[in-house]
Amino acid sequence: MRLVAKLKSLQRDWVSWVPTLWLGVFFLIPFLVVLKISLSQATIAMPPYLPLFDWVESALEIRLDFGNYLFLIDDPLYGAAYLESVRIAFVSTVITLLIGYPMAYMIATAREPRRTLLLLLVILPFWTSFLLRVYAWIAILKTNGLLNGLLMSLGLISEPLVFLQTDLAVYIGIAYTYLPFMVLPLYASLSKLDRTLLEASEDLGATPWISFVTVTLPLTIPGVIAGSLLVFVPAIGEFVIPALLGGNDTLMIGKVLWNEFFANRDWPIASAVAIIMLFVIVGPLMWLNRINSKTEEATS
Amino acid sequence: MNRFLVLLLSVVAGSASAQGVVNVYNWSDYIAEDTIAKFEAETGIKVNYDVFDTNELLEAKLLAGSSGYDVVVPTGNFLERQIQAGVFRQLDKSKLPNLANMDPDIMRIVEQHDPSNAHSVVYMWGTTGFAYNTKAIQERMPDAPVSSWAMIFDPDVVSKFADCGVAILESPTDIIASAKHYLGLDPASESSDDLKQAEELLMGVRKHIRYFHPSQYINDLANGDICLAVGYSGDLLQSRDRAADAKNGIEIEYVIPEEGGVVWFDLMAIPADAPNAEEAHQFINFIMDAQISADITNYVFYANANAASTELVNPEVTSDPGIYPGDDVKAGLFALKAFSPRYDRIMNRTWTRIKTGQ
Missing domain, CATH: 3.40.190.10 (Periplasmic binding protein-like II)
Structure with a gap:
């Protein structure tokens, strides 16, 4: 009996070890490497930074340079880029939510086999390359592109409008790319919704709109939060979409990081930017996590 | 086995x-x-x-x-x-x-x-010069100084082409050196004063520029999405030939500016x-x-x-x-040298400010 219990606990331990090991190898170690570089100094060499640890006459010498972090505070560029990234990510997330919620609602209330088909359609764009799909938006939004052609042939405008290289194009690009990440968690939480609650609300005289606001929406908040996080977090660090669709003045932290790493060859500053970015993302994450656990407490 | x-x-x-x-x-x-x-x-x-x-x-x-x-x-x-x-x-x-x-x-x-x-x-x-859509430029400014850097760096000139689209090569080394050269300054100098002057010159034309990109201008110029682009010679000549092949009525001309430019x-x-x-x-x-x-x-x-x-x-x-430029043009060409890391940082920071206003 005892042996079985022991084996079982060993099995349980093993299960918890896998994610720990995964996080250690793919998150903690790279994080420590980046942290190390962020405390070093740039130089012309291979690799282009000075070593942190040095043996000087059999003594270990450690040189930590916090100047890189001070530099980020000193120049308003970095703060502005962080704020701008958060702003663009936030607006894009709201747009994605506004499009994604009705979509998820429609899919969740559809009958089989329509429902499976609709779900499949949401995932279908993943079958072509992400880069190709963003390029397709260039063809749609450019001056002589499809959208301007359509608007002009409808007589709505007489001169082509500039869509490409604007913030609007970046919002469209992010909302389009990340939509499935919003729809799927929303669908999961909408399809779990207990229909009898809606019937009860109707019996008590609520209009469909009141029922939605007081019953459906609060019960699907976990889905809203999960979907929003899956869009918001990667959107902050997004590099490709603003590079292809955004304008010169679209200043996002991904671009600043690229500049530090490639144009300035300053790996220590680039690493410091990355470390700070991590904290900028972790902040809202913790906050949303707290709201999430509160609503879960309230509903259970 | x-x-x-x-x-x-x-x-x-x-x-x-x-x-x-x-x-x-x-x-x-x-x-x-x-x-x-x-x-x-x-x-x-x-x-x-x-x-x-x-x-x-x-x-x-x-x-x-x-x-x-x-x-x-x-x-x-x-x-x-x-x-x-x-x-x-x-x-x-x-x-x-x-x-x-x-x-x-x-x-x-x-x-x-x-x-x-x-x-x-x-x-x-090769060289870093500019190319233009002959018809679009002719329509907007019949007496345009088509063989001079003034096409890009003079706000009174470049502003006339803003509506048909002006693109600049995403390469601070090439563009800032060209701007300094246009102002009569030494492109190789690491003086922050010279850099400041080049920045002011570029800031003055900034609002007329549609985008900065390493290669996008090749297609856009050939398709007529833009009408003036600063870029690498071979890329712009490719754009010229693509437009000619497409027979879309677009004619592109590449220029090594008479003031001289980057080789x-x-x-x-x-x-x-x-x-x-x-x-x-x-x-x-x-x-x-x-x-x-x-x-x-x-x-x-x-x-x-x-x-x-x-x-x-x-x-x-x-x-x-x-x-293959002639000897008189060749004489005006200058090569870029490697700058110190400190100057590179200031120059790239200036470039970001030019592009984003931050």
Whole structure:
């Protein structure tokens, strides 16, 4: 009996070890490497930074340079880029939510086999390359592109409008790319919704709109939060979409990081930017996590 | 089982044999269609050919070390700094008999990047100028100063073309140097005062520029999405020919401005940790063959530095002043040097401010 219990606990331990090991190898170690570089100094060499640890006459010498972090505070560029990234990510997330919620609602209330088909359609764009799909938006939004052609042939405008290289194009690009990440968690939480609650609300005289606001929406908040996080977090660090669709003045932290790493060859500053970015993302994450656990407490 | 083992061993032996491979990392759209096949047929060496589109990307891979590449093609001012960082090995010139084909004048000019040409050989060279859509410019400004940098740097001129789209090459080194040169300042100086003046000049035209990009302008100019672009000579000439091929009524003209402009050299070099240095020498020597160099120039519209190949290049290429400029234009060209890391940072910061206003 005892042996079985022991084996079982060993099995349980093993299960918890896998994610720990995964996080250690793919998150903690790279994080420590980046942290190390962020405390070093740039130089012309291979690799282009000075070593942190040095043996000087059999003594270990450690040189930590916090100047890189001070530099980020000193120049308003970095703060502005962080704020701008958060702003663009936030607006894009709201747009994605506004499009994604009705979509998820429609899919969740559809009958089989329509429902499976609709779900499949949401995932279908993943079958072509992400880069190709963003390029397709260039063809749609450019001056002589499809959208301007359509608007002009409808007589709505007489001169082509500039869509490409604007913030609007970046919002469209992010909302389009990340939509499935919003729809799927929303669908999961909408399809779990207990229909009898809606019937009860109707019996008590609520209009469909009141029922939605007081019953459906609060019960699907976990889905809203999960979907929003899956869009918001990667959107902050997004590099490709603003590079292809955004304008010169679209200043996002991904671009600043690229500049530090490639144009300035300053790996220590680039690493410091990355470390700070991590904290900028972790902040809202913790906050949303707290709201999430509160609503879960309230509903259970 | 036995047969399988033999097969496996022969595969392993095959890939590691002296015949071997050479891993080449070059710019995109920068070689003739048949060059690789000819090299493989002649030497039996397999070529793994990979491409990049910015010097920065290449440099990041080289500085990280163990890139696995045997031949890379950075631009002179980047190569200069990479040599300082110890990225490259010295060439064994006894293995490069075709060096005799190279133009001694050009090889002397690139010594400012690589003293005594110890690490590198010129692949192609070109200029940074601008190209325009003749009809669109004519319509908007019949007396436009089409052979002067004023087209880009004079706000009164460039503002007239803002509606049809103006693009500038995403390369702070090229553009800031051109701006300084236009102002009569020394492009090589690290003076912050000079930089400030160049910044003010660019800030003055900034709102008329639609975008800054390393290569997007090639297609956009050919399609008529923009009408004026600063860029690399070969790219803009490609754009001109694409428009001509498409017969869409768009005519593009490339200009090396009369005030003079940036000339750059892309150089072949072998990383110090290249796994196949022997094959790399063979590849570089093969490229320096007169016929091979001529084939590449005919295809990519960039001039080579191979004196022996000039008579083999199509006359329409050698007579194109945008590719092989005349002596009077040549006199106004200047090469960029590598700046100190401190100045690079200030310059890139200025560039960000120009682009974003931050």
